[in-house]
Amino acid sequence: MQFLTLLMRNRLAAAGGIVLSLVVLLALVTPLLPLANPDVTDTANRFLMPGEQGHLLGTDHLGRDLLARLLHGTRLSLAVGFAAAFFAAFFGAAIGIVAGYFGGRTDNLIMRGVDVLMAFPYILLALAIVAALGPGLTNALIAVAAVNIPFFARNIRGVTVGLAHKEFVDAARLAGLGHTRIILTEILPNVIPVIVIAMSTTIGWMILETAGLSFLGLGSQPPQADLGSMLGEARGALITNPHTSIVPGAMILVIVMGINLLGDGVRDALDPRLRSGALTRPMPATRVDRQGLIPAPEQDGAVLNLRQLQTQFHVKDRIYRAVGGVDLKVAPGECLGVIGESGSGKSVTALSIMGLVASPPGVVTGGAVYYHQEDLVGAPYERLRSLRGDKVAYIFQDPLATLHPLYKVGDQLSEAIRVHHPVSRSEARARAIELLKQVRIPNAESRIDSYPHEMSGGMRQRVGIAMALANDPEVIIADEPTTALDVTVQAQILSLLDELRRERGLAIVFITHDFGVVAQLCDRVAVMYAGRIVETGPTRTVLNAPAHPYTARLIACVPELGEGRRRLEAIPGLPPAVDRLDPGCAFAPRCLKASEACRQGDIALEGPGARAVRCIHPEAELSEDVA
Amino acid sequence: MTGYILKRLLSAIPVLLGITVIVFLIMAMIPGDPALAILGAYATPENVAKINRDLGLDAPLVARYFIWLGNMLTGDFGTSFSLNRPVIDEVLDRFSATLLLAGTSFVLCSVLGIAAGVISAAKQYGWADKGITFAVLLGISIPSFFLGMMMILIFAVELRWFPVSGMKMAYGGGGFADVANHLIMPAFALSVVATGVVARLSRSAMLEVLRQDFVRTARAKGVREGRVVWGHALRAAMVSIIPVLGIQAGFVLSGAVYIEMVFQWPGVGRMLVDAILKRDILLVQGGVVFVAACYVLFNIAVDVAQSLLDPRIKT
Numbered sequence: 001m002q003f004l005t006l007l008m009r010n011r012l013a014a015a016g017g018i019v020l021s022l023v024v025l026l027a028l029v030t031p032l033l034p035l036a037n038p039d040v041t042d043t044a045n046r047f048l049m050p051g052e053q054g055h056l057l058g059t060d061h062l063g064r065d066l067l068a069r070l071l072h073g074t075r076l077s078l079a080v081g082f083a084a085a086f087f088a089a090f091f092g093a094a095i096g097i098v099a100g101y102f103g104g105r106t107d108n109l110i111m112r113g114v115d116v117l118m119a120f121p122y123i124l125l126a127l128a129i130v131a132a133l134g135p136g137l138t139n140a141l142i143a144v145a146a147v148n149i150p151f152f153a154r155n156i157r158g159v160t161v162g163l164a165h166k167e168f169v170d171a172a173r174l175a176g177l178g179h180t181r182i183i184l185t186e187i188l189p190n191v192i193p194v195i196v197i198a199m200s201t202t203i204g205w206m207i208l209e210t211a212g213l214s215f216l217g218l219g220s221q222p223p224q225a226d227l228g229s230m231l232g233e234a235r236g237a238l239i240t241n242p243h244t245s246i247v248p249g250a251m252i253l254v255i256v257m258g259i260n261l262l263g264d265g266v267r268d269a270l271d272p273r274l275r276s277g278a279l280t281r282p283m284p285a286t287r288v289d290r291q292g293l294i295p296a297p298e299q300d301g302a303v304l305n306l307r308q309l310q311t312q313f314h315v316k317d318r319i320y321r322a323v324g325g326v327d328l329k330v331a332p333g334e335c336l337g338v339i340g341e342s343g344s345g346k347s348v349t350a351l352s353i354m355g356l357v358a359s360p361p362g363v364v365t366g367g368a369v370y371y372h373q374e375d376l377v378g379a380p381y382e383r384l385r386s387l388r389g390d391k392v393a394y395i396f397q398d399p400l401a402t403l404h405p406l407y408k409v410g411d412q413l414s415e416a417i418r419v420h421h422p423v424s425r426s427e428a429r430a431r432a433i434e435l436l437k438q439v440r441i442p443n444a445e446s447r448i449d450s451y452p453h454e455m456s457g458g459m460r461q462r463v464g465i466a467m468a469l470a471n472d473p474e475v476i477i478a479d480e481p482t483t484a485l486d487v488t489v490q491a492q493i494l495s496l497l498d499e500l501r502r503e504r505g506l507a508i509v510f511i512t513h514d515f516g517v518v519a520q521l522c523d524r525v526a527v528m529y530a531g532r533i534v535e536t537g538p539t540r541t542v543l544n545a546p547a548h549p550y551t552a553r554l555i556a557c558v559p560e561l562g563e564g565r566r567r568l569e570a571i572p573g574l575p576p577a578v579d580r581l582d583p584g585c586a587f588a589p590r591c592l593k594a595s596e597a598c599r600q601g602d603i604a605l606e607g608p609g610a611r612a613v614r615c616i617h618p619e620a621e622l623s624e625d626v627a
Numbered sequence: 628m629t630g631y632i633l634k635r636l637l638s639a640i641p642v643l644l645g646i647t648v649i650v651f652l653i654m655a656m657i658p659g660d661p662a663l664a665i666l667g668a669y670a671t672p673e674n675v676a677k678i679n680r681d682l683g684l685d686a687p688l689v690a691r692y693f694i695w696l697g698n699m700l701t702g703d704f705g706t707s708f709s710l711n712r713p714v715i716d717e718v719l720d721r722f723s724a725t726l727l728l729a730g731t732s733f734v735l736c737s738v739l740g741i742a743a744g745v746i747s748a749a750k751q752y753g754w755a756d757k758g759i760t761f762a763v764l765l766g767i768s769i770p771s772f773f774l775g776m777m778m779i780l781i782f783a784v785e786l787r788w789f790p791v792s793g794m795k796m797a798y799g800g801g802g803f804a805d806v807a808n809h810l811i812m813p814a815f816a817l818s819v820v821a822t823g824v825v826a827r828l829s830r831s832a833m834l835e836v837l838r839q840d841f842v843r844t845a846r847a848k849g850v851r852e853g854r855v856v857w858g859h860a861l862r863a864a865m866v867s868i869i870p871v872l873g874i875q876a877g878f879v880l881s882g883a884v885y886i887e888m889v890f891q892w893p894g895v896g897r898m899l900v901d902a903i904l905k906r907d908i909l910l911v912q913g914g915v916v917f918v919a920a921c922y923v924l925f926n927i928a929v930d931v932a933q934s935l936l937d938p939r940i941k942t
């Protein structure tokens with residue numbers, strides 16, 4: 001029922017269905033209509049134009065009434081098409097079920113045969129069969145059905161193989177039922193829906209194919225005529241009397257188009273991926289739709305400064321506030337850690353900076369991102385592109401998915417250089433080798449010609465880092481770059497990043513969920529929860545004296561080496577869904593200290609100097625330097 | 628790579644043998660005296676004696692198959708009685724014309740189809756996407772033989788841009804310009820359905836790829852959008868487009884039969900239809916086996932192209 005509603009909501013599919021039903025209805029009632037006899041020739045009235053002498057669509061080369069011939073031809077074409085589909089489905093399903101149910105050698109033998117049949121361009125097989133049996137509508141029907149049998153056999157076999165070892169089939173076997181009984185009572189009922197779907201997608205083809213054979217003169221023989229042979233006979237008079245060709249041709253077009261529209265609608269309604277609209281491609285830059293005032297930049301020499309940044313995901317009529325007003329800044333040579341659970345909005349924050357949030361569904365709805373004093377939110381695409389990878393570079397999490405699988409790593413590195421600097425291929429290649437050496441990839445000269453799948457995870461991540469370093473950027477945004485790696489590799493990568501930052505005065509924004517990593521690398525840390533920053537400050541201060549209950553609980557979750565049997569306390573509950581945030585503190589439902597005041601109004605992020613917390617019951621007094 | 632090609636060629640042998648078996652079995656379905664059936668209207672006593680000798684028609688079925696197969700392997704496909712010339716000569720002559728037509732259509736459908744699919748995906752829900760989607764629906768619904776006839780009416784009869792049909796090459800005359808002039812309409816008419824199918828598939832393959840992380844990486848590097856779409860994304864999408872091109876080649880080859888009839892193109896399809904109507908069984912048999920074998924080889928070429936394109940395939 002839901003399927004039908006979905007189908008009808010698709011206007012095109014509905015239109016196709018209606019047209020097709022009308023044609024089928026017309027074909028069914030044709031014998032009852034007051035039509036001229038389609039086979040009576042009247043050579044005195046050849047090639048009458050539509051409307052002449054009571055012939056609504058005119059007459060053909062033998063003076064026969066075209067309307068009558070069209071309707072009878074449609075009837076015949078539909079009948080033959082349906083019959084061919086039925087026989088193809090019947091025999092194909094029988095073969096497929098036998099192959100799938102018995103498996104083993106039977107299966108092997110049958111499927112080899114099917115493979116060979118599918119190796120023919122379909123019409124050759126049909127022509128060979130017609131050649132053997134002789135021209136005629138029945139033989140054309142047999143040929144078209146036979147040609148389509150392999151398609152059904154293969155589909156149905158696949159489904160049957162899946163069913164043949166299900167418990168209910170085993171049970172039937174143990175109960176002593178014969179193979180025929182099991183196939184008819186257990187397998188067949190489960191296979192029939194698949195057969196019906198396969199039939200509905202191929203029936204248009206079958207009508208077209210039988211019409212084609214008739215068109216070639218190999219199908220229906222005079223005086224009987226289906227749409228194909230009407231078109232074939234009219235071909236001789238195409239130039240002098242085109243209406244005799246157009247009438248049957250247009251009917252075939254209408255029928256096939258109706259079937260295709262309906263078929264597409266059926267497929268869309270059945271395929272949940274298409275239904276949810278998930279298959280949309282992201283645009284080159286995130287859509288910007290800013291409401292309200294644009295905050296001014298802070299004047300303190302930060303290279304990157306996020307002010308009240310808001311990014312949302314608009315999915316149908318739901319709005320997910322992934323980033324709900326985030327302030328961050330990072331100075332040259334500084335490393336800022338952004339920490340939070342999955343879904344806290346930290347990655348979306350990172351991607352929002354250079355407009356890389358997938359859009360649709362992402363939209364930047366407020367705030368600003370200042371690179372020096374220049375607002376990047378709403379900057380023209382070309383400006384954004386010229387900064388991407390040149391001044392602000394990214395390192396992503398999973399290097400197997402983030403490197404192009406079909407380009408050599410050297411080419412990917414060279415490209416990163418060449419999009420921003422007009423250097424020759426050989427220069428870029430030399431620079432790429434140098435970069436690979438910098439990130440300590442052994443045998444850089446030969447590794448440069450490897451594909452990503454030929455490298456280990458740690459190696460690929462180094463390539464990702466090398467790519468980020470290619471143009472000596474001012475800022476690197478690292479989005480969980482070590483999460484997919486094992487601990488030793490992780491330590492190497494972190495020290496590499498730390499070194500580069502000190503050598504080159506890089507500013508690093510490091511997104512992670514791992515306090516160990518933050519402690520090792522970051523000067524300052526910002527803790528995110530439900531799309532907002534709940535606490536920020538110098539790393540050591542925050543780690544030693546967390547003020548927000550969430551930070552404290554998060555730190556308590558981290559096991560420490562050599563600490564014996566300290567109890568690890570998981571935080572009960574889950575982070576809230578960001579499409580229906582309640583007013584007040586988002587952590588309140590999971591917080592032990594929550595009071596009535598926590599659930600009302602906006603709680604500000606406040607504190608002295610670099611230290612700030614968004615809590616009215618902080619765990620610790622804030623001071624600028626506790627360490 | 629050479630090893631891979633050899634391996635694929637070897638694996639084609641059972642398929643090729645299977646094709647001969649199936650064609651042979653279909654022909655064995657012919658009721659009555661096989662010699663009479665094969666000769667049809669040409670069944671003079673001399674011809675019957677000749678064919679019984681050539682094909683060993685008095686021998687048992689299995690023996691007959693091997694005689695036939697052996698003859699084919701030495702290039703002897705028998706003699707067409709309606710044309711009174713060796714089947715293989717006729718098939719080769721006609722197949723070159725079909726190859727020209729189908730080859731041009733195949734290139735057209737690949738280039739146009741992929742381009743339309745990529746544009747459609749990159750401009751998803753825009754006007755270009757809607758226009759292309761509609762054109763594709765029309766293209767895959769219209770029977771190619773009807774489209775060909777309508778094109779003749781419009782472009783040859785009304786506008787007089789192109790000749791109605793035929794091709795001088797078949798009669799030994801006509802230069803490149805003449806061939807091209809005669810080729811444009813049939814090649815286009817033949818390519819329309821396949822173009823639609825390729826465009827549809829390319830669109831969905833591109834939509835799938837454009838959401839991948841490596842596309843985001845390319846954008847994060849500052850790669851121009853044109854190169855992101857036509858370079859990074861299309862390169863990855865080709866991996867799923869190429870196998871469909873292989874399947875479409877079969878459809879183009881099949882559709883060529885209709886188009887050759889409509890445009891009087893002297894190809895192998897028209898030869899087959901004429902041969903069937905004249906009951907020239909040996910010509911049908913030879914033509915079918917030859918074209919099917921070529922198609923199998925073409926699909927091996929597609930597999931090789933795929934392995935060149937995707938380094939992850941073990942060769």
